[in-house]
Amino acid sequence: MTVNLLADGELVDALSEEVGIRTIEVSLRSESESPRFTFVLNGKPIYAKGANWIPAHNFIGAIPDERYEDLIALSREANMNMLRVWGGGVYEKAAFYRACSRQGLLVWQDFMFSCSEVPDYDEAYMASVRQEIVANVKALRSYPCIAIWAGNNESQAIHSEKMRYRSDTRFYGAKIYHELMPELLEKLDPTRLYWPSSPWGGNDPNGFDEGDTHNWAVWAGDVYPRHYGEGFKMDVSPYGISYKRYADDTSKFSSEFGIHGSTVKETLRRTIPEGELYYGSFELDYRNKDFEPEKAAITMAGYTGLPRDLDEYIDFSMLCQAEGLKFGVEHFRRRKPENSGSLIWQLNDCWPGISWSMIDYYLFPKASYYYARRFFHPLLLSFKEDEGRISVWMTNDSYEEYEDAITVGARNCFGHPVYEQTFEIRVAPNSSARIVAFSPEEVEWRLGVINKRSHFMFARSARDDVYDNHFFFAEQKELRFSPCRLQVSYEERPEGMLVAIETDTFARFVKLECPIDHTMFSDNYFNLLPGERRTVLATNRKGAAFAPGDISVGALNAPKNRT
Numbered sequence: 001m002t003v004n005l006l007a008d009g010e011l012v013d014a015l016s017e018e019v020g021i022r023t024i025e026v027s028l029r030s031e032s033e034s035p036r037f038t039f040v041l042n043g044k045p046i047y048a049k050g051a052n053w054i055p056a057h058n059f060i061g062a063i064p065d066e067r068y069e070d071l072i073a074l075s076r077e078a079n080m081n082m083l084r085v086w087g088g089g090v091y092e093k094a095a096f097y098r099a100c101s102r103q104g105l106l107v108w109q110d111f112m113f114s115c116s117e118v119p120d121y122d123e124a125y126m127a128s129v130r131q132e133i134v135a136n137v138k139a140l141r142s143y144p145c146i147a148i149w150a151g152n153n154e155s156q157a158i159h160s161e162k163m164r165y166r167s168d169t170r171f172y173g174a175k176i177y178h179e180l181m182p183e184l185l186e187k188l189d190p191t192r193l194y195w196p197s198s199p200w201g202g203n204d205p206n207g208f209d210e211g212d213t214h215n216w217a218v219w220a221g222d223v224y225p226r227h228y229g230e231g232f233k234m235d236v237s238p239y240g241i242s243y244k245r246y247a248d249d250t251s252k253f254s255s256e257f258g259i260h261g262s263t264v265k266e267t268l269r270r271t272i273p274e275g276e277l278y279y280g281s282f283e284l285d286y287r288n289k290d291f292e293p294e295k296a297a298i299t300m301a302g303y304t305g306l307p308r309d310l311d312e313y314i315d316f317s318m319l320c321q322a323e324g325l326k327f328g329v330e331h332f333r334r335r336k337p338e339n340s341g342s343l344i345w346q347l348n349d350c351w352p353g354i355s356w357s358m359i360d361y362y363l364f365p366k367a368s369y370y371y372a373r374r375f376f377h378p379l380l381l382s383f384k385e386d387e388g389r390i391s392v393w394m395t396n397d398s399y400e401e402y403e404d405a406i407t408v409g410a411r412n413c414f415g416h417p418v419y420e421q422t423f424e425i426r427v428a429p430n431s432s433a434r435i436v437a438f439s440p441e442e443v444e445w446r447l448g449v450i451n452k453r454s455h456f457m458f459a460r461s462a463r464d465d466v467y468d469n470h471f472f473f474a475e476q477k478e479l480r481f482s483p484c485r486l487q488v489s490y491e492e493r494p495e496g497m498l499v500a501i502e503t504d505t506f507a508r509f510v511k512l513e514c515p516i517d518h519t520m521f522s523d524n525y526f527n528l529l530p531g532e533r534r535t536v537l538a539t540n541r542k543g544a545a546f547a548p549g550d551i552s553v554g555a556l557n558a559p560k561n562r563t
Contacts, residue, residue, distance in 0.1 A: 020101055020144025026193040028210075030337070035210040037201070037253035038340035039082075039106065039147060045430065047333065047397050048341030049376040050075065050082035050105070051358060052256055053096075055089045055350045065095035067363075070518075070541065071348055072099040074359055078369060079376035082106040084255060084343050087153030087198070088114035091136045100145035107145045108255065108343070110198060111136070111181065113152035117159065117172035129176055133184050141189040149185055150198045151177035154214065157197070157205040161232040198255050204228045212341070213251035218243050218324065219259050219295060219356075238302035241295055243324030246331050251339060254332050258345030258356040259299070260290050261321030262314045264364045266515040271352045279310040289355040299324075305477035315556060318367040319476065319509055321356075322525060325368050329375045330382040333395045334432050344372070362517060367509075367525040374467040381406065381459045383471035388440035390471065392459050394425060395432040402427040405462040406435055410447040412455055413481045415506035415530045418448040422462075435459075449473065454480045458529075470527050481506055481557045490548035496539035497546070501553060503528045509556040510534070516550055518542045528555075 005013040027038045027045065038045045056071060057063045075083060083100065085092060087110030100107050111133065119125050140146055155173055163169040177196045185194045201211015204227055216222045221240040223233035234240070243259060262268075268277060268284070276283035285293060296317055300306055303323070304316035325344055332342045345356050352361040358369040375382075378397040383390060396402040402425075409420035427433045438447060449455040452473030460468045472479060484507040491498040499521075501510060507528040512521050518541040528534055538551060554560055 017142070018098065018101065019142070022144050024106070024147050024192065026148060026195075035201075035252055036337065036340065037210075037212055038337060041106070044399060045337065045340070046081065047336055047430075048082040048106070048253070048343065049329075050080040050084070050342075051344040051347035051372075052086050052258075053083045053089070053092075053347055054086055056348055058350045060090055063093070065093075068093065068095045069099045070363060071359065072096070072103050072105060073541075074363070074365070074369070075105055075347060076103045078358075078372045079378065080105060080372070082108060082147070082341070082343060083347065084108035084198070085110055086114070086346075087112055087150070091140070094139075097140060097143040097145055101143050105145060106147040107143070108148050108150065108198070109140065109146055110150045110153050113155060113173070113176070115154050115158055117155065118176065120173050120175040126175070126180070130180060130184070133181060134188065137185065137188045141191075146192065148193050148195055149181075149189070150195045150200075151181050152197050154199070154206075155197055157199055157214070160205055160228050160230075161226075163229055164231040201252070204230075208249065208251045210252060212253040212255040213249070214256035215246065215249050215251070215254060215328075216257070217241070217245045217248070218257065218328065219299070221295075224248070236292075236295065236298070238298055241298060242302060243320075243327045246324075246328035249328075249331070250335075251332075253341040254328075254339065255341065255343045256345045257328060257342075259321045259324040259368075260296055260317070260354070260356050261366055261368060262317040262354050263349075263352070263357075263360040263366060264513065265310070265314055266513070267352050267360050267362050267364055268310075268314075269515075270362070277310065279307060279313045284310075284354075287353040289353050296320075303475050303477065311560070315509070315511075317354075318525075319556070322367040322371040323476075326371050326375045329372075330380065331384075333375075333380055334382060334384060334393050336395065336430075336432050344368075364517075365520070365524075367511070370521070370524040370526075373523075374469075377467055379461075379463075379466045381461065381466060381469045383457065383459065383469060385471070388443070389437060390443060390457065391437035392435045393432060394427050394435055396427040397430060399429045401429055404466070407460045407462070408436060408457070409460075410449055410455055410457050411506070411529070413453075413479070413506065418455070419446065451480075453478045479508075481508055484508075484555055484558050486510070486553060486555060486558055488553045490551070493537075496537050497548065497551070499536045499538055499551060499553065501528060501534045501536065502532070503530055503555070505530050507555040507558065511554055512536060512538070513552045513554075514538065514546060514550050516540065516544055516546045518544065519546055519550075 001019045002016040025040045030036050159171045199206040199213045202209040221234045221236035272283045299320050300316045307313040307316050329342045332339045349357040349361045380395040382393050407422045410418050443449050457471040484503045484505045487502045489500045522537040
């Protein structure tokens with residue numbers, strides 16, 4: 001849209017802006033009046049899939065537009081459709097909102113208040129807040145990507161947790177989030193829902209019964225459920241912070257949850273002196289953004305076992321993060337429409353450290369990013385375990401009925417089949433359905449799984465556009481997979497380099513690495529069965545040249561030289 005300003009018939013100014021025409025609302029009740037938190041885009045309910053956005057650099061003014069465009073493109077390519085601008089960051093530049101609008105990502109927009117109380121009794125402060133809200137709503141309201149306004153990040157939830165220990169239980173900030181903001185937004189932008197905080201809803205601001213929630217049982221050890229005004233409890237034990245705690249989460253919309261994980265080795269090489277590039281060094285610990293780094297050791301001890309060196313630390317922590325987020329998102333998506341959104345903490349990083357991000361400072365994707373391409377795909381095969389009962393599910397985010405032939409089977413540690421059966425399925429539009437379930441007894445006598453450390457299950461679609469999935473009966477450290485030998489070949493093509501990978505026995509967590517910035521792979525961090533040939537396309541987003549010698553291929557159970 002172009003607007004021209006004329007004075008006496010002469011053009012004195014002009015402004016051109018991209019515009020988008022769409023409707024957006026949030027449905028808070030189902031047809032039966034049960035609580036929901038579902039975004040409805042152009043009249044159709046959607047499942048929100050994405051992540052939390054933090055500032056893309058510590059020096060905010062120095063961020064080039066290209067960095068925003070790259071991060072938004074990476075989000076879209078990982079099948080995300082929403083980013084939450086975290087209230088502890090900044091109101092982003094126009095380049096961010098333009099990129100989101102162009103590339104089709106909705107934005108959950110927090111106002112920049114986070115994890116604290118503020119002097120809402122002070123007239124000068126309140127006048128400043130009023131100016132901030134008016135200026136930013138006017139600046140952002142015309143972007144079609146903006147889907148919701150949220151008053152702050154976690155302020156009411158933290159107050160609820162701490163008020164039990166205070167003599168003054170008033171919530172300082174209530175006048176802003178429950179009076180000033182809704183009053184201003186009713187005038188400035190009545191087209192979008194205003195939500196007082198994230199999380200918010202129900203008896204407690206972070207309750208599972210209504211609204212959106214932040215789940216920090218996993219990784220942090222918070223104990224749920226809790227009620228308004230109750231003291232907070234922590235369980236920082238291997239069980240208390242395990243990713244399997246996501247299975248207890250019955251929330252309506254999961255707007256923040258995350259697991260810490262290492263970045264790639266190339267990023268550590270660039271920022272840590274060579275003499276300190278080892279597991280347990282001061283320089284490595286210094287770059288760990290978790291103020292309780294022992295939680296990484298507790299998590300790995302429970303799932304992968306403790307690492308012996310830096311290479312194992314990178315592999316093990318990445319696997320913990322990727323598998324944990326996969327477990328959580330699959331659980332949330334199976335519950336649709338009871339649950340209508342999964343926004344992971346966090347998408348990106350502002351410095352080259354070790355954090356909860358899926359894409360690091362240099363824009364190297366972690367394993368969790370490539371996992372997200374699979375677990376955010378519109379068509380999702382997943383496994384559910386409930387007291388020894390194993391079921392296979394298909395989640396269909398499309399608006400068309402889904403038909404397929406799904407093969408479910410079990411294999412031993414070498415990858416050889418011990419059971420296999422195909423099921424013809426139909427799944428209604430925008431829904432999730434169970435395909436088959438096996439009781440604990442059936443797992444043993446029908447699937448032939450006696451030693452659960454040496455067997456796994458798989459689910460495979462007859463279609464090429466649906467990812468396979470695997471279920472392991474035991475923790476990674478207990479699995480008894482034999483060493484695999486990978487055969488790798490390279491073929492240069494105009495569009496990039498084809499990397500073909502085969503294995504003689506089951507290969508766990510096959511990873512491709514390249515130290516050249518912006519090099520991407522069509523798939524990565526996957527499992528490979530004997531007899532399969534996986535062809536991965538390697539490309540560079542900026543057109544930089546790379547050779548076969550720049551790409552390394554390995555697996556968790558492949559022999560390797562360690563440093």
